Amino acid sequence: MEHISFGTDGWRATLETFTEPRVRMVGQAVADHLRAEGREGTVAVGYDARDTSRGFADALAEVLSDNGFDVLVSERDCPTPVLAWTVRDRGLAGGLVVTASHNPPEYNGVKFLPSAGAPALPDVTDDLEARLAEPTALPEDERGTVREDTFTTAYCQHALAFADNPDVSGIRIAYDAMHGSGRGVTNDLLEAAGATVESLRTERDPEFGGTPPEPTAERLQSLVERVTEGGADLGFANDGDADRLAVVTPERGYLDPNMLYAVLYDYLLESGEGPAVRTVSTTFVVDRLAAAHGEEAVEVPVGFKWVAEAMGEHGALVGGEESGGFGITEHLRNKDGVLLALVLAAAHAARPIDERADAIEAEYGEIHQGRTSLDCPNERKAAVLGSLDGDLPAAVAGVAVADVGAKDGFKIFLEDGTWVLVRPSGTEPKLRVYAEATSSERVEELLAAGRDLVEPRI
Structure with a gap:
């Protein structure tokens, strides 16, 4: 038990520590927590592209079903935001995702998602840690069922409708999945909206090609070269579980995530209204942009759980952090690198992102x-x-x-x-x-x- 600790975004550890017996203890804690909260019914379980993730997901599903919950397991590795949206959209009791996100392949992890699909707050994760125990099982006739489900189909239909079925047919996009769970989801969504997509690193590789699936500038040089040398109008990349997004433009190359947040907020303010939530480490340019539109910027500690909480409390339009995680409140109070790719493609169609970024700098200062x-x-x-x-x-x-x-x-x-x-x-x-x-x-x-x-x- 002393090895299991839910930090900023779930429990992550190397595979020496992240073992099946401990994962099963987490499953038991989640079952007991949900019962204590009076939540019954169905729990969704997803997992990322790591070699061990499906096995851990199956272990969680078994423990939950032994405790009387019906369980839906993703038929393939899926983005964390897809699972989170599914939990909220279907009114499920909660969800679990086996993922170590952008960490190297020798890591794995697990995130618990309450019924709202937002990240679990400390009172929840503290309760999970307090309930860690060896798994138990109800009598066989009281146990739940386990079956596979395809979560991405309904999610992608929703994403297209949410983005108002944007016309991005003239845009050439290079998409780098970094061998993560965004492959076959983010690129397919962009193609469904009409974009011409060149897909990079979209083969499943549990070793992520020998580099952690973190979309930083130094790890996206091939994508940067394709876009800046004229091979595409935009570049997008997701991290390992596709809850973060990086953007590459022809003039700027790798777009600083702080500027990306300002660009996103600027575009959303054209048709919506509301505050922006940002972490203490995120740019003040967001504050200046908000003030110019009669809105406020709400500052919270680092960690998207705090961003998500404030998004709900303040009726925010958007929330984000300088590490590349952004969420649109009306869609989901969680970071989502899949939907954001579609929304930013639509933003580019309305006004090129480089042009929009130049205007923001001219008006509010460089970042x-x-x-x-x-x-x-x-x-x-x-x-x-x-x-x-x-x-x-x-x-x-x-x-x-x-x-x-x-x-x-x-x-x-x-x-x-x-x-x-x-x-x-x-x-x-x-x-x-x-x-x-x-x-x-x-x-x-x-x-x-x-x-x-x-x-x-x-």
């Missing part, structure tokens, strides 16, 4: 961000951050401090509109230092100042 990490044992994190409380400098890198936020670590707002953030990693023994400024050079100065502030305290 320059950076991040660095400092090794810090988990047991030292609280003490280091505690030592900053009441001992922050009056100026950072030569600019006076205007305010300090403490939603997640310490965010130091400077008088020139720039900021530095120090927060603990939720997954590694590290402290993160982030900065945003008007130039890359200034970002480096702020990151250096942040390191100098924190490092002596570790």
Whole structure:
């Protein structure tokens, strides 16, 4: 039990720790949690493209059915957002996805999705951890059924209708699945909308071609070259479980996820209204864009569970984070890299994304961000951050401090509109230092100042 911990987005571990007996304990905890919540009926189980994922999914299904729940298991590996939307759309008791998302192939993981399809909040995951136990089984005549289901068909029909059946027939899109669960889903959805799609890395490969399925600039060089050299009008890439999206444009190449958020919000505001929710590490340009439209930007700690919660509480139009996860509230209070590809293709058809990004920069300022990490044992994190409380400098890198936020670590707002953030990693023994400024050079100065502030305290 001590090896099972639900962090920022479920429980993930290497396969030495992520074993079938422990996965079955998670299944029992979910069954007991759902019973305690008075939820009965059906649970959906999905899984990603890793070699071990279907076996773990079947183990979860068996434990849940032994506890009286009917279980729908995806017929193939499927994107996490497809499973999440299915749970909400069909009014299911909950869902489980076996995935380690963008982690290397030697990892696996599991996410629990409550009935709303949004990420589980700490009160839920704490309850799951408290209920971890060896599996039990009801008498045979009281057990549930297990059957396979195709979740993607209804989801894709919904996605096309939600995006108002956009005409993207003139757009050439290069799509990189990174051998993950978006293959045959995101690209098929774009083709169904009329786009011409060149599909890359869409073969199932449990080793992900030897690189973690994380759509960062350095891992998408082939996609960047195709688009910037004229082989496509746009490039899209999903991470391993397709809840994140990266975008490549002809002029900018890999589009900074902060600018991607601003582009998305700008497009959605053309036909909708509502606040934008962002994490503490996401750009202030979103705030300026919101204010210009009479809306607000709501800041929350890092972790999409907090974004999703605030999306509901504030009636937000959209929520997002600087790591490339975005959700549209009316569709699903969860990040969704499949639907977002279709929505951004429609945005490009209405106005080229490069042109839209240029206009945003001209009106609200350029986006320059950076991040660095400092090794810090988990047991030292609280003490280091505690030592900053009441001992922050009056100026950072030569600019006076205007305010300090403490939603997640310490965010130091400077008088020139720039900021530095120090927060603990939720997954590694590290402290993160982030900065945003008007130039890359200034970002480096702020990151250096942040390191100098924190490092002596570790």
